[in-house]
Amino acid sequence: MNMTFRWYGRDNDTVKLEQVRQIPGVKGIVWALHHKPVGEIWEKDEIKSEINYINSFGFHAEVVESVNINEAIKLGNHDRDLYIQKYKQTIRNLGEFGVKVICYNFMPIFDWVRTDLYRLLPDGSTALFYEKNIVDSLDPQKLIQQYSTASNLTLPGWEPEKMEQIKELFAAYQDVTEEKMWENLKYFLHEILPVAEESGIKMAIHPDDPPWSIFGLPRIMTGRESMQRLLSISDSPSNGLTYCTGSLGVNPENDTVALAKEFALKSPFAHIRNVKLFENGDFIETSHLTSDGSIDIKGVMNELSKIKYEGYVRPDHGRHIWDENCRPGYGLYDRALGIMHLLGLWDAYQSVRQEGKTECTQSTNT
Incomplete structure (x- = not known):
């Protein structure tokens, strides 16, 4: 398992790499050129500068999240081929500097959606919260206004x-x-996957968050059936998934442990986080501890341990704790706690398996 930490850059993140370096077990930084307009080519000098900066702290920069996709590609309109060509060049440029995975999504217009960025939890911390009735009835432009006034930092996909x-x-x-949408995704993948293969990059699509239609817009990456369909589009080794417990797990029909067992080997990148679900369809982010939410984090890590998962992992959205003033969901403290919890589970499961093998070997020898 290759533990990583998502970071929004020198000018767009409250978290500094000097701080991330103090979290045991973190090998890499998940990054992007967040200042680039969606659809424009990431130039080599920009990529080199950011990677060199990340490398200077002892981290690899092998995972990019995200190279966002221009709406023309998702819509399949007359401009899509222009933006696909630009996307291909960005893939080539990233591959030249050692990037191994590109996480992307195919959600129309919006990326992840929440109705409250700082909902109070019983322990006094705050977290991202989704209130179903509000999303079902709200004008999305009002939600946009709420997001823009809540934070002066650019939110992903917004x-x-x-x-x-x-x-x-x-x-x-x-x-x-x-x-x-499926037709347009298939067209996109058939165009870019050969380039990704040549560049040594795996494309890892992220599930929709939340995994159902919002504001009347179609969403297609929602669970097991869609994950299977995505993989059936192409057998290219560059066609893969981002396995995200939080996005998948807010739909109670998605068994995150079973999905880990079935799809981990097709997921070069994994986001591990916990959420607490409510019967009315609401959900809130929690700590990574299994008992704090509705997702069996222990079970997920056990499945990854069984196959000695070699992909990249990062803790996902964290709570805001200890009065930290940070990007909503992306502070330092709770994600650092999440990393230590995940690594603790990993070490424990790996140790038990190693001890079991040793016992079997000793028994055989005697």
């Missing part, structure tokens, strides 16, 4: 240039069905 075109984007998606 780029300012995109928000300025919100009305036009909703109109463009009016006649786009889930099947049309």
Whole structure:
């Protein structure tokens, strides 16, 4: 298991790499060029500068999250081939500097959605919260206003240039069905996967968050059936998944332990976090401890341990604890705690298996 930490860059994150270096077991930084407009080529000098900075702290920079996809590709309109060519060049450029995994998503317009960025938990910490009734009834433009006033930092998938075109984007998606989205994803993958293979990069699609339609927009990466369908598009070794317990787990029909068992080997990247589900469809982020939420984190880590998972792992959204002023869901302290919990489970499971093998060997020898 290759433990990593997501970081938003020198100018767009409250967390410093000097601090991340003090978390035991972290090998790499998950990064992106967050200042780049969606769809534009990531130039070699920009990539080199960021990777050199990350490397200077002793971390690898082998995972990028995300190279966001221009809406023209998701819509399948007349501009998609232009943006696919740019995406291909970005893949080539990243491969030249040793990137191994690109995490991406295919969600229309929005990335992850929450209704409250700082919902109070019983222990006094705060966390990201999703209230189903609000999303079901709210004008998305009001939610955008709430996000923009809550934080002066750019949220993933909520780029300012995109928000300025919100009305036009909703109109463009009016006649786009889930099947049309699948067609457009298939077209995209058939174009880029050969380039990814040549560049030594695995593409790892992230589940939709949450994994159901919101604001009337189609969402297609939602659970086991969609994960199987994604993999059936191409048998390329570069066609893979990002296994995310939190995104998948907020739908109680998704068994995250079973999904780990079935899809871990097809997932070069894994996000491990816990959420607490409520019967009315609401959910809130919690600590990584299994008993604090609704996801069997212990079971997930056990499945990864069984196969000696060699992919990249990061803790996902954390709580805001100890009065930390940070990007919503992406502070230092709780994600550091999450890393230690995940590594503790990993070490324990690996130790038990190693002891079991030793006992078997000794028994055989005697």
